[in-house]
Amino acid sequence: MTTTVSFTRAVKAFGAVRAVDGVDLEIRRGESVALLGRNGAGKSTAISLLLGLNEPDDGEVRLFGGTPHTAVRAGRVGAMLQDGRPIPRVTVRELITFVARTYPSPLPVAEALELAGLTEVAGRRADRLSGGQAQRVRFAVALAGNPELIVLDEPTAALDVEARRAFWDSMRAYAARGNTVLFSTHYLEEADENADRIVVIDRGRVVADDSGERIKRAVGGNLVSFDLAGTPTEGLRQLPGVVSVEVRGDRALLRSADSDATVLALADRGMVRGLTVTAASLEDAFLSLTAQSSSEDAAPAPAADTTVENTTALAEEKV
Numbered sequence: 001m002t003t004t005v006s007f008t009r010a011v012k013a014f015g016a017v018r019a020v021d022g023v024d025l026e027i028r029r030g031e032s033v034a035l036l037g038r039n040g041a042g043k044s045t046a047i048s049l050l051l052g053l054n055e056p057d058d059g060e061v062r063l064f065g066g067t068p069h070t071a072v073r074a075g076r077v078g079a080m081l082q083d084g085r086p087i088p089r090v091t092v093r094e095l096i097t098f099v100a101r102t103y104p105s106p107l108p109v110a111e112a113l114e115l116a117g118l119t120e121v122a123g124r125r126a127d128r129l130s131g132g133q134a135q136r137v138r139f140a141v142a143l144a145g146n147p148e149l150i151v152l153d154e155p156t157a158a159l160d161v162e163a164r165r166a167f168w169d170s171m172r173a174y175a176a177r178g179n180t181v182l183f184s185t186h187y188l189e190e191a192d193e194n195a196d197r198i199v200v201i202d203r204g205r206v207v208a209d210d211s212g213e214r215i216k217r218a219v220g221g222n223l224v225s226f227d228l229a230g231t232p233t234e235g236l237r238q239l240p241g242v243v244s245v246e247v248r249g250d251r252a253l254l255r256s257a258d259s260d261a262t263v264l265a266l267a268d269r270g271m272v273r274g275l276t277v278t279a280a281s282l283e284d285a286f287l288s289l290t291a292q293s294s295s296e297d298a299a300p301a302p303a304a305d306t307t308v309e310n311t312t313a314l315a316e317e318k319v
């Protein structure tokens with residue numbers, strides 16, 4: 001597959017703050033990638049390097065194998081940034097038509113309006129729309145040039161649940177045409193639902209880069225619990241996949257990175273009474289990952305058998 005975006009040991013510092021601190025990242029054509037991180041993690045700075053709005057102090061950022069400037073000038077990249085410019089006093093259709101004319105091979109205007117879900121309000125004045133509709137106008141502006149890559153910095157901030165859902169429907173329709181999407185978000189569920197891959201960024205560094213499912217699993221993704229019925233708990237920690245063991249009353253709770261293997265091993269021992277397997281949320285995984293990266297800098301690394309719950313509690317204070 002063709003590489004669309006590549007960061008190679010990219011660094012961007014603002015004074016003492018290393019906003020992007022040695023990022024390696026590759027995004028292939030057709031992928032939808034979420035950049036997930038807390039406030040100040042470095043997401044917007046990474047996006048500004050990608051769009052050529054900032055130059056890296058060290059390392060390299062390439063788009064379609066060339067410089068970001070070349071790709072942006074050729075209309076290969078569409079962007080929707082946080083500080084959306086005010087929308088002028090023209091109709092939605094006029095605005096998109098005007099923007100489309102500035103690109104070498106734009107989308108037909110009707111198609112851009114349709115993709116962004118604006119067909120019904122195309123004749124309305126663009127500065128008299130609801131917040132959700134205005135956000136769609138910004139999306140249509142980003143799409144107008146028919147870009148191969150679209151970059152969205154927290155695109156659904158301030159949208160209500162319905163507007164958010166409608167926005168992601170539009171985004172997925174655009175991605176389904178074989179285009180590449182990179183978006184940043186604080187919303188873990190959004191990342192899980194709308195991206196093929198999640199890149200977790202913390203303090204300017206990539207701390208995880210995988211599918212939502214695998215990220216959950218890697219931090220001890222599933223919780224396996226069962227009734228002990230008086231059986232001793234020795235050896236549970238050594239079962240395949242088990243990351244931590246907790247006993248509450250007569251119930252054992254095992255955090256497992258491979259719940260299938262754990263359940264099979266428990267079945268071998270006849271420990272299956274009242275057995276349940278529940279998925280850890282991506283939120284647990286995210287908090288755990290960002291806590292690990294903070295503790296590497298600030299404090300001794302947690303012991304190998306530190307429970308996800310403990311690590312999570314540690315992180316919650318910082319998020």
Ligand SMILES: Nc1ncnc2c1ncn2[C@@H]1O[C@H](COP(=O)(O)OP(=O)(O)OP(=O)(O)O)[C@@H](O)[C@H]1O
Nearest residue numbers: 014017018019037038039040041042043044045046
């Ligand atoms: N122009 C700037 N001058 C000084 N510091 C900056 C500048 N831009 C960003 N920073 C700092 O760099 C770090 C990363 O900021 P960035 O905006 O990239 O984070 P973010 O992940 O996008 O955060 P948010 O989710 O709050 O938008 C922060 O500590 C921020 O204060």
